[in-house]
Amino acid sequence: MAYVNPAGEFTRDQRYIPTRITADGRDGYPVEPGRYRLVVSRACPWANRAIIVRRLLGLEDALSMGIAGPTHDERSWTFDLDPDGRDPVLGIERLQEAFLARYPSYDKGITVPAIVDVPTGQVVTNDFAQITIDLSLEWTAFHRSGAPSLYPAALREEIDKVNRFVFADVNNGVYRAGFAGTQEAYETAYHRLFDRLDKLSERLTTQRYLVGDTITEADVRLFTTLVRFDAVYHGHFKCNRSKLSEMPVLWAYARDLFQTPGFGDTIDFVHIKQHYYVVHKDINPTRIVPAGPSLSNWLDEHGREKLGGRPFGDGTPPPPPVPAEVVPAEHGPVG
Known part of the structure; x- marks a missing residue:
């Protein structure tokens, strides 16, 4: 299976199944505890968002999670x-x-x-952007x-605005660089990515989180790319x-989130690299x-608390992961 576009610019196929699971x-597909299963891979940044949001919201008992392995072939995750x-x-x-069970000719x-x-x-949906929003709004x-x-x-409105440019320039930007098939396409994506990272650094110099003074969907979306940056994208x-x-600035911001319950405890660096x-x-x-890079520095002090902010707002940190969902210690920053 080829990922690089030999003609130049990588374009992501965004034809996802738009069906939604909603309260009404x-x-x-009404929201019902125990009816659905969230299938993820800890390797995938898009799936990592759903893992984090499910943890932060405490939906483990209502929505079970199946974890696919870190690699796949042309057919699918296994x-x-x-x-x-x-x-x-x-x-x-x-x-x-599951896809063929609903759409026998799914292509x-x-x-x-x-x-x-x-x-x-x-399958009900694989619309990764909508899934996390609905976990927040429909599963209350x-x-x-x-x-x-x-x-x-x-x-x-501000979260949506931030998410649009973070997706275009950073989340998808690293793929546009990595899967570019020409020097010109690569350099265009490269400069777009780092220009945006510089702007995000400026934004985060004076505020602890991307939007407001608490963790939001915007932070979840940026974090899953940042946490993979040195291990893979660089x-x-x-x-x-x-x-x-x-x-x-971005390094301290990423460490701050990594050390926040619900973020770093979902990260499997071994699966990501594999x-x-x-x-x-x-x-x-x-x-x-x-074999590298060294990961122990993810646990270094970040100093971001001096900017204020309340990570969970009026809420509280999530409890530790359920035993079946604990990332092996050797797959983490001290592995």
């Missing part, structure tokens, strides 16, 4: 982490099976995160006591003007996974 069930290679709830070996990407209707075994009846408001009404995707650890360096064979034909 207007798309035919459940090779499970003892018999099958998801224990859905009973399938490949996420592709778009089999992507994570995806939410599957357990009774029918059919099942939020934990003390759940933060990640998408507050008063800040939504080398593998040639985003190498600077490491994250050489950009003081995914990118093994799956993207046209970029890394040897499939050798680098």
Whole structure:
């Protein structure tokens, strides 16, 4: 499977399944505890958003989570982490099976995160941007006591604005650099990425979080790219003007979030590196996974508390991850 566009600029296929799971069930899928399964891979930044939001909101009991392995082939993500290679709830070996159960001739990407209707075994949605918003707004009846408001009404317009340029220039920007097929396309993406990172550094110099004085959806979306930057994007995707650890403001901001319950405890650096360096064979034909970089500095003091801010607003930190969802210690910053 090829990822690089030999003609030049990488363009992301954004044809996702738009069906929504809502409190009123207007798309035919009402919010019901235990009915759905969130399928993720810890390697994927888009899925990582849903993992974090589910943790912060305390939806573990209402929405179960299946974790696919860090690598996949041309067909789809697989459940090779499970003892018999099958998801224990859905009973399938490949996420592709849930997509084909609903759309037998499905011809778009089999992507994570995806939410599957357990009774029918059919995928409901893989619209990653909408999934996290709906977890915040539609699943409120099942939020934990003390759940933060990640998408507050008063800040939504600003959050949406920030999310648009973060997606275009940073979240997707690293891929536009990494999958570019010409020097011109690569350099355009490279400069766009670092120009935006410089602007974000300026924004975060005087405020602890991207929008308002609490963690919001905007911080979740930026974090999942930043946390992968030095381990993957700097080398593998040639985003190498600077490491994250050489950009003081963004580095402190990322460490602040990493050390916040619900963020760093979802990060599996081993899975992240395995995914990118093994799956993207046209970029890394040897499939050798680098041993570095050192990760212990993720736990260094960040000093961002001096800017004020209340991480969870009027809410509280989430409890520790449930035992079945704990990232192995050796896959973290001290592994």
